[in-house]
Amino acid sequence: MAKHETPLLDQLETGPWPSFVTDLKREAESRAKNEKGIEYQIPQDVCEDLLGVLELSFKHGRTHWKHGGIVGVFGYGGGVIGRYCDQPEQFPGVAHFHTMRINQPGGKFYTTEYLKDLCDLWEFRGSGITNMHGSTGDIIFLGTTTPQLEEIFYELTHKYNQDLGGSGSNLRTPSDCIGSARCEYSCYDTQAICYTLTQEYQDELHRPAFPYKFKFKFDGCPNCCVASIARADISFIGTWRDDIRIDQEAVKAYVGQELKPNGGSHTGRDWGPFDIQKEVVDLCPTKCMKYENDKLAINNKECTRCMHCINVMPRALRIGNDRGCSLLVGAKAPILDGAQMGSLLVPFIKVEEPYDEIKEVIEAIWDWWMEEGKNRERLGELIKRQGFQKLLEMTNIKPVAQHVQEPRTNPYIFWKEDEVEGGFERDINEFRKYHQR
Amino acid sequence: MEYEEAKTKVVEELTKKQKTKSKFYFNDLSKILEMKPREAKKIVNKLVEEGVLEYWSSGSTSMYGLKGTGKQAGAEHEG
Ligand code: SF4
Ligand code: SF4
Numbered sequence: 001m002a003k004h005e006t007p008l009l010d011q012l013e014t015g016p017w018p019s020f021v022t023d024l025k026r027e028a029e030s031r032a033k034n035e036k037g038i039e040y041q042i043p044q045d046v047c048e049d050l051l052g053v054l055e056l057s058f059k060h061g062r063t064h065w066k067h068g069g070i071v072g073v074f075g076y077g078g079g080v081i082g083r084y085c086d087q088p089e090q091f092p093g094v095a096h097f098h099t100m101r102i103n104q105p106g107g108k109f110y111t112t113e114y115l116k117d118l119c120d121l122w123e124f125r126g127s128g129i130t131n132m133h134g135s136t137g138d139i140i141f142l143g144t145t146t147p148q149l150e151e152i153f154y155e156l157t158h159k160y161n162q163d164l165g166g167s168g169s170n171l172r173t174p175s176d177c178i179g180s181a182r183c184e185y186s187c188y189d190t191q192a193i194c195y196t197l198t199q200e201y202q203d204e205l206h207r208p209a210f211p212y213k214f215k216f217k218f219d220g221c222p223n224c225c226v227a228s229i230a231r232a233d234i235s236f237i238g239t240w241r242d243d244i245r246i247d248q249e250a251v252k253a254y255v256g257q258e259l260k261p262n263g264g265s266h267t268g269r270d271w272g273p274f275d276i277q278k279e280v281v282d283l284c285p286t287k288c289m290k291y292e293n294d295k296l297a298i299n300n301k302e303c304t305r306c307m308h309c310i311n312v313m314p315r316a317l318r319i320g321n322d323r324g325c326s327l328l329v330g331a332k333a334p335i336l337d338g339a340q341m342g343s344l345l346v347p348f349i350k351v352e353e354p355y356d357e358i359k360e361v362i363e364a365i366w367d368w369w370m371e372e373g374k375n376r377e378r379l380g381e382l383i384k385r386q387g388f389q390k391l392l393e394m395t396n397i398k399p400v401a402q403h404v405q406e407p408r409t410n411p412y413i414f415w416k417e418d419e420v421e422g423g424f425e426r427d428i429n430e431f432r433k434y435h436q437r
Numbered sequence: 438m439e440y441e442e443a444k445t446k447v448v449e450e451l452t453k454k455q456k457t458k459s460k461f462y463f464n465d466l467s468k469i470l471e472m473k474p475r476e477a478k479k480i481v482n483k484l485v486e487e488g489v490l491e492y493w494s495s496g497s498t499s500m501y502g503l504k505g506t507g508k509q510a511g512a513e514h515e516g
Pocket of ligand 1: 219
């Protein structure tokens with residue numbers, strides 16, 4: 001029998017979707033049985049008490065977790081988030097229930113052995129409950145006690161060669177898409193730069209000195225599998241400068257129904273024969289394609305690299321050869337001031353080791369934000385408050401047409417007096433020669 | 438500023454404010470130190486390492502306090 005009655009939670013299991021309540025009950029049962037004979041280092045009934053306190057929160061319509069804490073591992077200001085229950089007598093199993101963030105491997109590639117090792121460690125020294133993955137990308141361990149933190153950290157770093165991730169006012173765990181390891185769309189090696197910058201900025205990752213969180217995300221192409229454009233303070237989005245490569249024979253094969261569009265996805269239903277005009281040319285956001293006399297033509301100057309045509313006909317269209325990435329800045333989720341997408345800062349930059357040019361941009365942004373950012377102000381909010389032009393000045397980047405969404409709207413770039421030949425003062429008599437009063 | 442001088446300054450200022458506040462943003466510390474954030478960070482890191490200051494984190498935001506002070510300290514220093 002369950003330790004606590006949970007009628008409200010039980011209802012969550014009745015829907016058509018998998019339920020975390022079922023998962024928690026399963027873990028509770030497995031801990032109670034303990035078939036593997038584990039010497040649990042935190043209360044065996046932690047999952048039951050977690051269900052109990054959650055049920056109580058639903059009943060009261062308020063949380064029973066206290067806000068934050070001072071726990072951590074020695075030398076690190078992030079990676080551990082203190083959680084304490086405000087009903088420790090009723091639910092002693094979750095009196096401390098700290099979260100640990102584990103830096104996920106690049107591209108979220110791991111072996112089953114690695115996963116098993118992590119899970120075994122967490123069964124032994126924590127609640128056994130994980131979240132794969134948090135929205136920053138980390139592997140999240142949910143629920144352990146203070147004395148276990150250093151033990152877990154030691155085992156992670158010494159046995160599994162595995163670091164904690166970022167939390168708090170830190171550089172958050174950089175995250176990347178699988179990139180060139182498996183994806184033919186990848187315009188740069190996302191894992192190489194993600195790893196290099198993670199190592200380079202260890203201090204920023206582990207010791208908080210920023211006004212608020214700061215995220216890097218690396219997408220190998222504009223398909224944005226890690227949603228960098230919506231979430232990262234600096235998004236690295238793969239792109240190319242030259243032309244999309246076209247294989248006209250393969251285009252014909254798509255038109256002739258020999259190849260399945262979209263790599264064969266969406267084939268579960270009959271959508272009728274593939275119509276290149278309707279499904280590709282007409283959907284090009286910049287209307288820069290045409291299909292005439294069995295030939296596909298792209299006006300590459302107008303192409304925004306949206307990836308649509310390439311996604312539909314990957315055998316016929318391929319990314320260009322002169323590859324790099326665009327840097328966008330200031331995206332964030334809607335906590336304050338609403339959600340914000342990234343704004344284009346650097347239209348194209350080569351992504352090559354040792355990434356010095358990229359580091360220069362990053363560090364200039366940090367210098368500005370650390371100095372000017374208010375407490376709990378994301379980069380995107382500072383850009384709004386002081387203006388995009390200020391960001392350009394601070395990063396030493398010249399305004400270019402790509403910075404302007406459309407004339408006379410945001411971000412509007414103003415001339416300064418010293419940038420204008422002869423300044424703003426004009427000889428009035430000279431002026432009057434051409435203009436009446 | 439020498440490290441010892443900086444330490445005295447931080448401890449004094451934070452102790453003065455104890456009545457109303459026990460947790461401080463990083464910015465507050467660099468203001469007390471009258472330093473650029475990157476410079477201040479070196480000192481603050483050392484203060485944490487020496488156990489003069491300690492981190493507090495809500496998960497989304499980090500703050501600093503004199504070690505062992507504040508409402509939560511008693512409850513959280515288990516044993
Ligand atoms: S973002 Fe692009 S390169 Fe990266 S995995 Fe997705 S489709 Fe491939
Ligand atoms: S990538 Fe997008 S913008 Fe470029 S040609 Fe294809 S559909 Fe048009």
